[in-house]
Amino acid sequence: MKEHRDDDKVSTSLVSSSSSSSSSSSSSSSDLLSPCPVLHSKFLLDEDDLLLELKMSEDDPLFEKKKYILQKKGLDHMEQVYLKGTASPDWIITTLESLLQRARTIQLNELELYFSDLAVYPPAEFYSPRNELEALNSILSAIKISVSCATDKKITALEDLHAATLNLIRDFGAKYRDDMNMIANHSCDKENQLIHWGVCNGVKTKLHIAYFEGAGRGAVALEDLEVGDVALEIPVSNIISEDLVFESDMHPVLASIDGISSETIMLLWSMKEKFNNNSRFKIYFDTLPETFNTGLSFGLDAITSLEGTSLLDKIVEAKEHLRSQYEELFPALCSRYPAIFPPEMYTWEQFLWACELWYSNGMRVMFPDGSLRTCLIPIAGFLNHSICPHILRYGRVDPTMKSLKFTMSRPCKVGDQCYLGYGNLPTSDLITFYGFIPQGCNTSDVIRLDISDHESSCENSMNSGQQDHMVRGTWNSHNREIFYYGLPPPLLEDLREAQCPQHCTNNLTLGNLENEIEVLENLRSTFDALMDVLGDPALDDRTNCCWDVKLAFDFKDIERGILSSVIASCDDGIYLVKEEYRNCMTEDIRG
Template structure:
């Protein structure tokens, strides 16, 4: 059989063309025969198909896709191929592909583990029969959810364990559409019909209002699901002002303030509607259900638990299937991928962060020079737009983006250099010349220092040693760079990133409860099954880890920037 890949994105077709795979039309699927000898080609195309925007942004060469790009992309590529294969034993060539993917996953999976002993089956503990979690599992079976996973505890935290040995491509979970809470199922309920009568009610508000009301209905079809949910989610949307203030000077403080303000304005705009509902149904509704805290709880539920279903994802039987991409032994912990999500989004909408998150980024905004004559500015803007360059960029711990470097080269280009770009020079492929490259990198170095300085003054890092690469110590970089020396006096190649020595979130919170640097009196907060506490100790630790991650990314960017600057200055 042939596997058909839909590739409507022209940039992805261009990437494939660069490695010798022609996907000629966005309307004609790329067809590749499923057999053992084509596994390498199938994986290449699947990697491109599953490439995220941020992964494309940092891609230096299409040749990188000939081998695994990162664990997320590789897992998504394997999952995609498995979803195309028929059941075991139906096609001989497909069995060769399936076996090759299985072997690939077995080699790939240890990279995910990182020595996490909590994955081992002998550490798993299952909920008591009279617990809300156990009742939720019984409800799931009652409504037709087919599950090969079980709610379980690994250490102090809740997760899921494989209910039996699972092969790649087998479904871990199959959910009938009728059991899902979404617009169609909500509008079929009594509460949904009541809310649907309200003119111009947005779908988002429909779902939030439905949640606020239906969770209190003992006769609801989802009553046992509601009962299994935590009393508080502890996401960034409900962080107290004191905690947000401790993030002062970071993009996190700005994003949390913006998101919380948006939620409050949305609630205030909804209050007349809530008052109308209470007046119309005083015997059915309670004012306590409609307080801002309840609105926030419902919004946090949808932001952190909801997912989008791609068109055509439901099977012919009307089931939403979640297949495994790797083999799982009974009792082993099973994970779901959140995708390439940076720590700021995780903190704001999920309440946790990941130490050494490979998808974490620091946002960086560029501005074209304002103090130049109008004609030169118009030429620079025209080149900028023709090349599709942006002012909004991202930094990662892995590398500087080719798009960022191209934008910097254009931003500092002289009239003569702009003339070359107008006639074909591509600043995205390579440096234009040593002088332009040095000026672009000096500009970036100053911008990095301006981002790093407030981070190192962040209240969450109070008491931490201040690095010698702060803005005050780096202001001479442009002049010192011309002489081939680093004005900071620090060998950036030997500088240690913050995350290398920082304890992980689990150690900070669950072992000692300490969220500050240095020796402290141990505080052991009472954690819920999600590792959160009402004293915001775990959340404070997550915020600190977020800041450390931002700091580490900026230091990595500085090291690369200065290494490139030395090379450029040497060529002047």
């Protein structure tokens, strides 16, 4: 389900929470629902100067960690950037670098904070495509606010800064070119009928629908779209929300069931509504596929192929939860209310179809009255996900226009596929709830570790007491120096302390180096064992395999790649530390 946060960012959550999703989605959801960082602008007494203040919201649950990072960088969490009335090229570069350094930190999510490395100098300033786009767009927002009330002298400088920021966004987006091939002459009659229906009912769109090899349907730009353009605008009246259930005959029955969620009520409504020939949304239901091919539909061969992966437990537990939820409702509802819940419409297969519909197409929308509801949004569901999307922020109804706007965060050329951001989701979630693997390197892909926590005695540690350790592909890391090796600092800190509780510094002493070698060797042994469980890739029979088995094998390769990179980093680290150990021994002998 595409889920809203207070700044209109989206993610995935279950229709009804299950144990399989709570651990993987909760961190994403809590991050996405956190308050949006705020950038302010102020005027100084000198008419030639303007002050941009990048202020982080103290309601941000990650406030203290971000504040710590800013302080370690020599910045303040309420840092002020002075903008001069005249703008030389050097001034623009310097000012934008200063703004961007702060904005990137303010926009960090929990996963990026865990892997952030404060020891890199100069600091590595790329965290993820999402972070970069959020940071750049937040700077644009601050500039826009300032321009609206600036004097002529200041407007020129702000416009130059605005243009430079847009250029950075264009250059950054150009690195993530889409290589999906559009299928020419593929029939889109049903999709075109839905768009025609939408336009007749107030929808405004600069997109059309096409089919792509290996991805199915996607939205394509009808014209060049720039940052700030509205690619799609959908009136509230076209949104499928729980208000429709209130008008149906099943609402009194479902409302009487203790603990049933509004999402489950909507799911049951849609199971029947798709067969309603008089439904106002019949054209929408006609465009939906007979099968969604998500991880929830994986067969036995695919499940077996996932042995040793983090995805196995996620899918098995999710399927068990859904089966349990179905059996709590049926056949009891069909037996007691056969006219409202016809048995032929409420089979297990239909229930699973509806679950996949809401997982893959549901969006969490914030309405003007402050209510946050799970909805289906015709036409918007055609937009696919990307790790570097064109549209980052959506999900908040415009109270004036009473519509949902999908605004561009980076440009999209005419004829290119326009992508949405479903959230900071690992590939395991994207397979389970959407049924695909994204193109490119997904920085949210991690392997979580079951390592007992040790209370840290080291002061001023951002991750003191960190309990949930993880690794990701070390190709994402910038620091390969001794004591770092491209591995996550919080993990190494806890392992060092577990090995030697007195350890608190990374000094090049013989004792520290001996401890370091043992930590790295133990860590390598752990990941060797995890790699062995995944098996030999040469034994994966990919000949004429089904879609679900192919996805399972592809995901296995992702986790193999992560583990291989970590093992290689451990090996490099062991070599590096042993070399330093020999140097220290030589120095001691020389006396």
